[in-house]
Amino acid sequence: MDFELNLSNAPQGAEKSDKNTIHDVVIIGSGPAGLSAALYTARAHLNPLVLTGDQLGGQVSITSDVENYPGFPEAVGGPELVDRMQKQAERFGAKIEFDIITEVDLSRRPFKLTGYDGTYYAKAVIISTGATARKLQIPGETEYTGHGVSYCGTCDGFFFQDQEVVVIGGGDSALEEAIFLTKFATKLTDVHRRDEFRAGRTLQARINKNKKISVIWDTVPLEVLGADNKVTGIKLKNVKTGEEWVKPTDGVFIFIGHTPNSAIFKGQLEIDDKGYLVTDKQLRTSVEGVWAAGEIADSVFRQVITSAGMGAAAGIAAERWLAEREEEDEALTIPDELEPVV
Helix, strand or coil: CCCCCCCCCCCCCCCCCCCCCEEEEEEEEEHHHHHHHHHHHHHHCCCCEEEECCCCHHHHHHHCCCCCEEECCCCECCCHHHHHHHHHHCCCEEEEEECCCCEEECCCEEEEECCCCCCCCEEEEEEEECEEECCCCCCCCCCCCCCCCEHHHHHHHHHHHHCCCEEEECCCCHHHHHHCCCCCEEEEECCCCCCCCCCCHHHHHHHHCCCCCCEEEEEEEEEEEEEECCCEEEECCHHHCEEEEEECCCEECCCCCCCCCHHCCCCCEEEECCCCCCCCCCEEEECCCCECHHHHHHCCCCCCCHHHHHHHHHHHHHHHHHHCHHHHCCCCCCHHHHHCCC
């Protein structure tokens, strides 16, 4: 994972974990999946250690409003939801530590996890490192993310009721999200860099039949434009003619794929051809004692609620697995050759 360590939200003076301790459970990642796993394992008195990654809360922490999470009829801000999840997990004994894991050794137990701030050992590991939406890397994209630029139609479509939006992308996900967005938008324009979609024929037929949707072919976005902290348009370029123009729009939805944050697990765990960790129905990975939850193992739903549910399930599974090995795990020690330098 190519992350830069960001400790801006770290509690000042927070006590660091003992690097010579073998933790019952270490959770890598602190989004909804990770924090839910922390809650369930903490309530089981496993004293989980959550290693946050580059951003406490993951993608939801930069989402302005979450309207589809149960229990919040008036919506809840992403940062507030993360804060509530964190406090709830900590209430039962979970420990949150700001560090990024850069290397893992899952070949034997205790599992060894190496981060910027040191080395951690665990009897069980829950991976919730998530996936990162691919960016266009054009001017205005970052500036207006959350203010008209979105990477999730299911999450943000409601905010564009009776407005006009632009969708970027031509794969299955892009067309599925485009069709969903027409429940809210009055008009939707799909911008695709090729002269035909990569999506399946059924989806293409649905797009062609939808009177709210029009397509601009052979075109790429150059810049997201805005004023008063909201999107007002997008600058486009035809790749065949070179023509450039500005299309007014209220929102820009970008669906050019996701990149699972699984790089550090290559060679350690089974990974599918899209980069997602492979799990069974109990969220077990290819290594016994290691589970994966949330978007690192979910290429289909990618919602806060589904990630939280997966995290809870992984936490329950880990607790049951550890309970079966309680006696043998008492003999686990940190091998001398792996002893961390103090």
